[in-house]
Amino acid sequence: YDFLLTPGFWIHSKNGAALQAMVQDPRIHCFSHDKDDYTLTSRGFIWAYPDVTLAGTNCIAVMYSNPERILDQDIGGICHDIVGPLRDQYIASRKLAVGKPGSINDEMDNGNMIGRSAEDEGEYSSRAEEIEAWLKMYGEQYLGSGSNDGTTTDNKNLNQEYKFHPTDWKYVILDDRPTAAKPDTPLFDRFVFTETKLGLTEEDTEKA
Numbered sequence: 227y228d229f230l231l232t233p234g235f236w237i238h239s240k241n242g243a244a245l246q247a248m249v250q251d252p253r254i255h256c257f258s259h260d261k262d263d264y265t266l267t268s269r270g271f272i273w274a275y276p277d278v279t280l281a282g283t284n285c286i287a288v289m290y291s292n293p294e295r296i297l298d299q300d301i302g303g304i305c306h307d308i309v310g311p312l313r314d315q316y317i318a319s320r321k322l323a324v325g326k327p328g329s330i331n332d333e334m335d336n337g338n339m340i341g342r343s344a345e346d347e348g349e350y351s352s353r354a355e356e357i358e359a360w361l362k363m364y365g366e367q368y369l370g371s372g373s374n375d376g377t378t379t380d381n382k383n384l385n386q387e388y389k390f391h392p393t394d395w396k397y398v399i400l401d402d403r404p405t406a407a408k409p410d411t412p413l414f415d416r417f418v419f420t421e422t423k424l425g426l427t428e429e430d431t432e433k434a
Contacts (some may be wrong), residue, residue, distance in 0.1 A: 229431045232252050236267065267350030271302055308391065351407035357413060362390050369395045388412050398434045400426065 230237060230248065237256040237394045239245035248256040249268055257267035263278045271287040281288055284302045285291065293306050297316045301374075304312060366372075372392020391412045399406050407417035418433045420426055 227431075229434055230256075237426065244425070246351075258433050259365070352408075353401055354408045354411075354413060355404055357399060357406065361413075365391070365395065369397060400430070400434065 230251075231253050234281050235255060237248060237254060239248060239256055239258040242258075245258045245398055247257065248254045252268070256264055257271075257273055259265045259273050259275075261275065263275050265273050267273055270284060272281050274285055274288055276279055276289040277291055280296065280299060280301050280355060283300050285379055286303050286305055287299075288305045290296055290304070290306065293304055293308070293312055293331060294315065297305070297312065306312065308417060348360040361369075370392075372394050388411060395412075397416060399413060400420055401417070402420045406418060406419070407413040418430050420430050
């Protein structure tokens with residue numbers, strides 16, 4: 227249960243019983259959404275169906291067809307698979323990337339939320355490559371430098387490409403696609419495959 231209280235988690239409930247249980251605890255940020263144009267999260271954010279008119283400063287734009295055209299809108303955030311390039315474009319357009327340490331975090335602190343979805347693998351050939359690219363770029367910033375690399379004595383040759391990945395990094399990959407982690411890599415040990423129609427189950431949280 228404590229897993230649901232993780233800061234930054236937006237929990238998409240897949241059935242009424244789960245939603246009813248979670249809304250009883252204000253520490254859990256949750257919502258349920260199917261085909262309505264809009265729904266409210268438990269903290270008052272407006273979760274918008276893809277490509278509908280965005281509804282204000284606390285609205286989350288979900289899987290927009292052309293998300294680049296909404297970067298300048300005053301909204302609560304964007305949920306999309308290409309959030310890395312979108313964030314880079316957003317920062318560059320405001321000249322935040324050069325000479326301003328902490329600018330990205332400042333933007334997030336000001337209320338801008340960029341989430342993720344599992345609908346499209348267009349930018350990378352697999353989810354695993356997308357996650358690996360993120361870890362290479364941001365892993366040390368968010369997970370620490372670690373005390374040792376991701377290679378092991380028994381599997382030194384196979385895992386040389388994972389020297390960037392300390393074995394003591396603590397995180398979990400929750401994804402409903404089997405491509406989210408390659409076997410025999412440090413990521414695979416941290417991967418919990420979830421069923422799309424079930425959402426996050428108690429068994430999944432135990433594994434996590």
